[in-house]
Amino acid sequence: MKKLITLILALTMLLSLCACGGGSTTQTNTPAGEESQEAPGTEALPEAEQSAPVVAELLLNKANVVEDIAEYTVVTMYSTDDVMPPKPASVFSHYEASSGCTYVVAVLDVKNLAASDVTAQDLLTAGLAIDGQIYDANCIVEEDDGASFGYGNTTAVSALDTARLYYLFDVPANTDMEKLQLNIIAGTDTRTAIIGLSAFESKIKAITLNTEITDSETISLTVNDVYFSTTLYPPITTGYYSYYEAAAGKTYLIVKVTAKNLKGNDMKFDSIAGVKCVYNEKYNYSMFTVLETDGGANLNGYPGQYAIAPLDSGVAYYLAEVPAEVESGKVEISFYIAGEYYNYTIG
The missing domain is CATH 2.60.40.1240 (Immunoglobulin-like)
Known part of the structure; x- marks a missing residue:
């Protein structure tokens, strides 16, 4: 996943360079009556497989829609050393950050737009970039009306149902919480935004x-x-x-x-x-x-x-x-x- 997010970030930079460096264009024409030739050992991919990853702005104030995959909204983000269910039952699971670290938690409401059940972890993938370092997330699912958590890799979200997912990033405790790059990936679609946690605190x-x-x-x-x-x-x-x-x-x-x-x-x-x-x-x-x-x-x-x-x-x-x-x-x-x-x- 780190490689995928790094590749997408690199692609974003490459597109920016292409947009700025438009002073030189190379065009190759095929003479009339001749057919263009594929390089030896290569085969043209179907059009659907040639599509490049889509990189777009992550919307924070309204739904992000990826057709036939998911519709999702960033509910809130916060940092904590111990992630607990919002309405803990008498017995519940919770997640403690590693020694010297804290969790950055991204909470998303995610609707499954696929035609069948999909595990929460497979609906979306989240990454956090901080000063060039990429952090993967542990995905968990709010269950029992907020009384407990389920595992993202085993809990399925039914077609057209909505689940509240928590993405946990274990980061150094001294992290600057105002310069976080959140990346959300659904299929070949990536949405990204620079986020400060204080922006969410002001909305409570x-x-x-x-x-x-x-x-x-x-x-x-x-x-x-x-x-x-x-x-x-x-x-x-x-x-x-x-x-x-x-x-x-x-x-x-x-x-x-x-x-x-x-x-x-x-x-x-x-x-x-x-x-x-x-x-x-x-x-x-x-x-x-x-x-x-x-x-x-x-x-x-x-x-x-x-x-x-x-x-x-x-x-x-x-x-x-x-x-x-x-x-x-x-x-x-x-x-x-x-x-x-x-x-x-x-x-």
Whole structure:
């Protein structure tokens, strides 16, 4: 793959030189009555096989279409030392970067335009060029509504279906993230663009408390409150109830949400959203889900066992148990809701 991407980049440079050096043209004419001859030992290729690779600009704000192969959109790009599913289940796979390295992650929505199933890895190939060095990608597939990952080389995308693919590039930790050349290859079609990760960060939508986020096909979600506390009690504390208490020297970062199910079937509480947080732009914490039950008289920490019926609403809490010092610093909370990314900042 490195050779292929290098060849394409070289071809791009060659075409540029040809365009600039148009001062000399050589033309060979065949005398009347004579036929042109093939060089010994060669055979003319069919026209389809003579087509050169197509190199074009990678569109970042709309779909890139390669006829009969794929239609794809770059959703986002980011860097991380540990790639986790956006809405992790109780058991899930994740990917840690090599020592001294970090991952550059390109997330694409890819529609299979072929007439049959194609493995995710074969739909598209991605490469990243940094200062002349080519990096290949490990392709993984978002599954179970964002709760887990599948392998790109074994997970098939059905004809006309769309999958969310993650391309993981293991690069040195000191890489300049504002000078990345992303190359996406589909058949003989290559799209390329120079990208800075800050451009994607600026497109992430900000959460406003008590304002609905609605996807008409899946969910309407409102973030009601974000706060720190060493305990979490249900709203009604009469009778017997469960509660959560942080360990000594720690506190909970708590995000309270209300979700309405707009799907045509039940929605498990653990598929409402994916929420995680980072302290001082360095320390990452996952968050677990607790839901209100019994009309607010109890709390339950097994969200996969409870569901919201169509057009019903439910209340959930996302908790991260963090050192007490986190409460006095800057915390960025990332949300993954109905396939879109949002954030909320404290401090």
